[in-house]
Amino acid sequence: xxxxxxxxxxxxxxxxxxxxxxxxxxxxxxxxxxxxxxxxxxxxxxxxxxxxxxxxxxxxxxxxxxxxxxxxxxxxxxxxxxxxxxxxxxxxxxxxxxxxxxxxxxxxxxxxxxxxxxxxxxxxxxxxxxxxxxxxxxxxxxxxxxxxxxxxxxxxxxxxxxxxxxxxxxxxxxxxxxxxxxxxxxxxxxxxxxxxxxxxxxxxxxxxxxxxxxxxxxxxxxxxxxxxxx
Numbered sequence: 409x410x411x412x413x414x415x416x417x418x419x420x421x422x423x424x425x426x427x428x429x430x431x432x433x434x435x436x437x438x439x440x441x442x443x444x445x446x447x448x449x450x451x452x453x454x455x456x457x458x459x460x461x462x463x464x465x466x467x468x469x470x471x472x473x474x475x476x477x478x479x480x481x482x483x484x485x486x487x488x489x490x491x492x493x494x495x496x497x498x499x500x501x502x503x504x505x506x507x508x509x510x511x512x513x514x515x516x517x518x519x520x521x522x523x524x525x526x527x528x529x530x531x532x533x534x535x536x537x538x539x540x541x542x543x544x545x546x547x548x549x550x551x552x553x554x555x556x557x558x559x560x561x562x563x564x565x566x567x568x569x570x571x572x573x574x575x576x577x578x579x580x581x582x583x584x585x586x587x588x589x590x591x592x593x594x595x596x597x598x599x600x601x602x603x604x605x606x607x608x609x610x611x612x613x614x615x616x617x618x619x620x621x622x623x624x625x626x627x628x629x630x631x632x633x634x635x636x637x638x
Contacts, residue, residue: 415462415470422458422476425451425483429491436495441549444495445603448542449596451487455480456579481522484539489518492545496558501548506559514541517566532580533628537568546599547621549607550614575628583631588624595620 432447458480462468467476493514497507518539521527529535544565548558576584578592598617602609609617 411465411470414465415467416474418458418462418465418467419471419474419476419479421454421461422479422483425454425480425487428454429483429486432487432491436491436498439498441495441499442603442606444491445542445546445549445599448487448491448546449600449603451483452542453596455484455487460579485518485522488539488542489515489522492541496545496548499549501552502555502558504555506555510559510562513562513566517569521569529574531582532577533631534575534577536570536573536575537565538575538577539569543595543599543621543624546602547618550602550609550617573629574632576624576631578624581628584627588627591620591623595624 428447428451432444432451435441435444435447458476462476493511496502497511502510518541521536521539524536527535527538544561576588578588581588594616598609598613598620601613602617
């Protein structure tokens, strides 16, 4: 009984991300962007810990009726893609034609990517940009770049979804794992502070947030380049 209970509890934990998605959506509709990101970050934390628990407690063996991968993808599409794309446009940070273009490109490309059966590599990295638009959106809210620059980055990352470029999984990618976990933790702390504080990071904290974001984006491609060099 205990192994089955533990395994099903992981599915319940994963499903809680749908509740956080609903709370985030309600905050977004009310233009309460800080709380929207607080709930998105809560969903991100759940997404980071349910996978290791599922593997540790043999969910596919003891709770096989529920497809945990499918459940995770459904919630990820809401929290990683749909709500952040809406927020970037509705907040006014990416208005007009760049905003409309982004509303087309992000959901369309991400839907195809999330259905890709080869999105994971043998070393548990991602093949192609993994559609982490929630993280991209938070960076945009903090740094507030030119809307056309945001749109250009959207196009580049959307194309990168379907290229043989590797991106690290913050928890599972073995190469540089201690460094990646440390920087991921730093990013989450700064992201939480930014969301709670109306995106008011300043000084060295902005640079730390931007630097950790760049690392998480470029660590995988850098690992590829170094591996080919050897």
